[in-house]
Structures are given as structure tokens and as C-alpha cells.
Amino acid sequence: MTDRIRSEHDQGVALLTVDAPNSRNALTLDLSAELAAAVGRAEADEAVNAVIVTGAPPAFCAGADLTALGNATPDGLRAIYAGFLAVAGCALPTIAAVGGAAVGAGLNLALAADLRLVGPRAKFIPRFLDLGLHPGGGMTWMSQRVLGPQQAAALALFGESLTAEEAVRAGLAHRLVDGDHEALVQAARDLAAPTAAAPREVVLSTKRTMRHTSTLRSHPEAVDAEIVPQLESLSSPAFAERLAAMKARISTR
Numbered sequence: 001m002t003d004r005i006r007s008e009h010d011q012g013v014a015l016l017t018v019d020a021p022n023s024r025n026a027l028t029l030d031l032s033a034e035l036a037a038a039v040g041r042a043e044a045d046e047a048v049n050a051v052i053v054t055g056a057p058p059a060f061c062a063g064a065d066l067t068a069l070g071n072a073t074p075d076g077l078r079a080i081y082a083g084f085l086a087v088a089g090c091a092l093p094t095i096a097a098v099g100g101a102a103v104g105a106g107l108n109l110a111l112a113a114d115l116r117l118v119g120p121r122a123k124f125i126p127r128f129l130d131l132g133l134h135p136g137g138g139m140t141w142m143s144q145r146v147l148g149p150q151q152a153a154a155l156a157l158f159g160e161s162l163t164a165e166e167a168v169r170a171g172l173a174h175r176l177v178d179g180d181h182e183a184l185v186q187a188a189r190d191l192a193a194p195t196a197a198a199p200r201e202v203v204l205s206t207k208r209t210m211r212h213t214s215t216l217r218s219h220p221e222a223v224d225a226e227i228v229p230q231l232e233s234l235s236s237p238a239f240a241e242r243l244a245a246m247k248a249r250i251s252t253r
Contacts, residue, residue: 009045087112087113096112100119111172164176174191199239212225
């Protein structure tokens with residue numbers, strides 16, 4: 001089977017699957033470039049409002065291809081990062097559906113998403129210390145942002161791995177989904193459904209605002225940051241239609 005990124009756009013959601021079974025979905029330079037391109041196509045598709053990233057069972061992503069990693073230059077490292085950096089920079093809301101091991105760069109791929117759902121076999125394994133390798137691709141920043149300094153230190157400085165249940169308790173994963181990979185992907189689709197049904201510009205502007213307000217220091221600054229996009233949404237035809245429909249439903253109760 002040829003290693004590839006499978007991309008399916010359906011009902012407002014782009015499902016991107018790293019499908020490299022012989023390497024447990026390790027990211028080669030080609031696969032990383034394909035993943036970045038698939039993210040770009042999802043952003044360009046006006047019918048897509050959310051992105052789910054997963055790996056073909058049994059793994060999520062075993063990390064970067066070690067041959068490419070061993071031969072990497074600065075530009076080569078950035079090429080290895082390209083796939084998960086595209087997820088991190090995606091303008092659309094992103095979910096990582098982690099059903100197996102997320103190792104090294106695979107951990108970065110999971111961290112790059114806005115939210116993570118995990119299956120029972122999920123495991124988050126830094127492995128940088130085992131290889132005598134400094135973390136890269138923004139792992140130290142992403143892990144501290146998602147987990148806080150203490151749990152991030154456990155990953156980066158002490159090489160601690162997290163099981164699915166431990167990831168939920170630590171705040172790395174939003175929820176543990178019992179069942180097989182199909183159940184995990186369906187749970188991610190269900191979670192994305194309200195986003196898929198929402199006006200696309202509201203989805204895009206809300207994510208932009210969340211990125212901005214995460215850098216602010218006070219509540220009043222956040223109120224100011226939200227006023228302009230909220231006023232824009234209030235004046236949109238989509239809001240007027242949905243408000244009228246909601247009023248009609250309420251009046252019939």
C-alpha cells in the first residue's frame with residue numbers, strides 16, 4: 001500500500017487521515033507536505049468548516065521518519081514540521097482523533113490541534129530524551145500552553161508518557177471515547193457538527209478572536225476585541241434568518 005494522506009470532505013468537515021501502515025504513520029517529508037496541502041485544501045473549500053486529523057489504526061503517528069530526521073538541515077527540519085504546523089496554523093477549528101500512539105512529531109501533531117479526542121489505546125510519548133534529541137517544532141511552547149508548566153516539564157524534561165485516561169485528567173485530551181477507531185472518528189464528527197452547521201465567517205472569526213484574546217491580559221481587553229466581530233455577525237443575513245427561525249420556534253411552544 002502506498003503511504004498517503006487520505007482526505008475526505010463531507011457534511012462540512014474535512015477528515016484527514018495519515019495512512020502509512022508499514023511505519024505506523026510516521027511522517028516522511030512527502031507525507032508532511034501532503035498533510036500541509038490537505039489542510040490548505042480544507043481551508044480553501046468554502047463547504048468545510050472544521051478539520052479532523054487522525055491516523056490509520058493502530059497508531060496515530062509514530063513521529064518523524066528517522067532517516068529524514070537524521071539527515072535534516074534547518075530547512076529540512078522545517079519541511080518535517082510542515083504538516084503539523086499547517087494544522088497549528090489552520091484558520092478552521094481542528095480536532096485530533098488520537099486512537100493510538102502519538103510519538104515525538106506525532107505528539108506535536110496532536111498538540112497542534114485545537115482539541116483532542118482519544119480512544120482507549122491512545123498514548124502520548126515524547127521520546128525526545130530517549131533519542132538524545134532536543135524537542136522541536138514548538139513542542140515546548142505548545143505543551144506549556146495546553147498543559148501548563150508542570151505537566152509540560154514532565155513531558156519535555158522527564159520524558160513522561162501519558163495514557164488516554166491520564167491525558168484526559170491532565171487536560172491534554174477533551175474526552176475519552178470508548179470503542180474502535182470508527183467510534184472515535186464518529187465522536188469527532190459529532191463534536192464538529194455544530195461548527196459544520198454554523199456560518200463559516202462566524203467560525204473563522206471566532207477562531208481568529210480566540211487566538212487574539214489568548215494573548216491579552218485582562219477581561220476588558222477581551223470585551224473590546226470581541227465587539228467588532230460580534231457587531232459584524234449581528235448585521236449578517238445568516239444571523240437575521242436564524243434569529244427569526246428561533247423566535248418562530250419559541251412562539252409555537
